[in-house]
Amino acid sequence: MxxxxxxxxxxxxxxxxxxxxxxxxxxxAKPDVVCLQELKAPAESFPEGAIRDAGYGAIWHGQKSWxxxxxxxxxxxxxxxxxxxxxxxxxxxxxxxxxxxRGLVVGCLYLPNGNPAPGPKFDYKLRWFDRLHAHAGDxxxxxxxxxxxxxxxxxxxxxxxxAPERWRDDALFRPEVRDAYANLLAQGWxxxxxxxxxxxxxxxxxxxxxxxxxxxxxxxxDHLLLSPALAPALRAAGVxxxxxxxxxxSDHAPTWVTLTV
DNA sequence: ATGCCTATTATTAATAGA
Numbered sequence: 001m002x003x004x005x006x007x008x009x010x011x012x013x014x015x016x017x018x019x020x021x022x023x024x025x026x027x028x029a030k031p032d033v034v035c036l037q038e039l040k041a042p043a044e045s046f047p048e049g050a051i052r053d054a055g056y057g058a059i060w061h062g063q064k065s066w067x068x069x070x071x072x073x074x075x076x077x078x079x080x081x082x083x084x085x086x087x088x089x090x091x092x093x094x095x096x097x098x099x100x101x102r103g104l105v106v107g108c109l110y111l112p113n114g115n116p117a118p119g120p121k122f123d124y125k126l127r128w129f130d131r132l133h134a135h136a137g138d139x140x141x142x143x144x145x146x147x148x149x150x151x152x153x154x155x156x157x158x159x160x161x162x163a164p165e166r167w168r169d170d171a172l173f174r175p176e177v178r179d180a181y182a183n184l185l186a187q188g189w190x191x192x193x194x195x196x197x198x199x200x201x202x203x204x205x206x207x208x209x210x211x212x213x214x215x216x217x218x219x220x221x222d223h224l225l226l227s228p229a230l231a232p233a234l235r236a237a238g239v240x241x242x243x244x245x246x247x248x249x250s251d252h253a254p255t256w257v258t259l260t261v
Numbered sequence: 262a263t264g265c266c267t268a269t270t271a272t273t274a275a276t277a278g279a
Contacts, residue, residue, distance in 0.1 A: 013278085014269075016269095017269090018268095040268060040269065064270085065268090065269055065270065065277085066276090066278085113278060114279095167279095171279080172279060207279070208265080208266035208278095209264080210266090211265095221279080248267090
């Protein structure tokens, strides 16, 4: 019997400061699976109880002050597959977690920002992208239904930026990172939002500065990539922009797909 | 070229974000 699954990614920008925003969005949007980024909390401070009371099982990889990723599943506990992106034992940032959930493999990622570019942070971003490319290739070889969802910190094309010229030299838009994203897609991944809405201006992030949300000065940097096994199941995709208009919001909005599996 | 705004951490200023 086919059923519909709603999978979302949401850079929460502080899971403690944003807990009420998260809970009200879960209640309203009722996603089946949620990938969270930027928990900005050590593991022991993750609000597991409140999230469980909202009906979601969770696994998370926390870190003091920065980064941090989690996977939530409605009515069940995601089965963790890994909590590190392979390829660099020296990398201690909590930026990747992966689980089996609802018959899918779900990878939740928070790609490094990379500014200022050029520089060591940009180099780290490019190396992280290389490691993601390698791991994503391994996932494809398994032929499993996979979703790679998260904050990629990349605007793939000019259509994904409110003012492309102002962002040319930024670590989120430089040719190196756009090429890296294109090379990832070329493995066979489907960018769900862009596939469902070709030619449309869609943003997932608006700066806190300069009244950016009211001016719709946004960026599309949160992406859901579907493996070939899963791409035919894609039914709808969107961004819950209204969440960005609330009191004390994250600077990102929840971004989601529905799949018939 | 830089600040704007925000969360976190450590003590009212620094850091990182994008």
